[in-house]
Amino acid sequence: MSDKKISYEQIANPKSHYGNARASTRHFITQRVSGAVNIVLLALTLFIMVQLAGEDRSDVVELIGAWYIGLPLAVLIAVAAIHMRNGMRDTLEDYMHGKTYDLAMLLNTLFCLLLGALGIIAVLKLVFWG
Template sequence: MKEQIITRDVVANPKTKYGNAKASTRHFITQRLTGAINVLFILFLVFIVAKLAGADRADMVATIGNGWIGLPLALLLVIVTIHMRNGMRDTLEDYFAGRAYSTYMTLNTLFCVVIAVAGVAAILKLVFWG
């Protein structure tokens, strides 16, 4: 089977089957939704940073260990990593294709999962076990 070379003309032609329409729509909506949530959460984050400015470790642990602060902060971390993964996906799509794209996208996903899990675990430890 002959592999088609993907050029600007192929992508611009609506009759070609380039990409997955449902995945692209989901990616677009996820990127916009997580971006909007990040904008809303920025006020919360600024409040936390301002409150903790100049505080010692005990005050920081007590503040982040509060469930009303720590749980939304953990949710924010998850949403930020989803947004980060999608943004990096856009960059990887621009510069890589085929096997290299798949490899870098897998590494990107793994990195984002590690950041989210480590951060959420640290926050939940403070919330539930001080």
Template sequence: MIANPKSKYGNPKAATRHFFLQRLSGVSNIVFTLFLVFIVVRLAGEGRADVVGLLGNPLVGIPFAILFAIVAFHMRIGMNEVIEDYVSEERTNRLTMALNAFFALAVGLVGVVSILKIVFWG
């Protein structure tokens, strides 16, 4: 039996939007991850004071916070795809999607606020 794509796979416009946003956030993650590698190499062997000093610089800390937010967003979209593929019951699907969104938002907010706290308050 062939599955009906409209009933089984959801809204095609949302799927296209998710596909595009996943690729866009993935490309931006590559750019920002190169920045992260630079920071890690720069801080290799340094103490906590040097790490806080470097992340306290707005030219380093703010892009690092942006990276954290984009990674959390990318994680949410990727996990949504996994949930849509492997969770078949509608009620469970909605619950896991909501929990996924909450988790990604919580991780993103904690990370970004922590980094911005270092940037603006040391």
């Protein structure tokens, strides 16, 4: 984000061009695709959770450790982390500016990366090492 001020007249004029159109389009598409993938994978996860209701821990670990359940779950965690980062980015863009914005975006990215990596590692550990 640049430090150049954008006036109301520039925003209100539909013929003015400001911002990065390519990055904005990529962000828009990423948000929509990750949302659609989340819906599909969360439906699968909900189905699995209903099936496992009342089972003990060993049965749950055994099912999540199956590659056909664990790998889609790891993909869900990755896509959810990407979707979370983009959603939090939208809020940060609205309320923060300058150096505070840069720091908040860095912390947002690191938080989502850490959370996604820990979740994926936990699931893949169950899949590959029991």
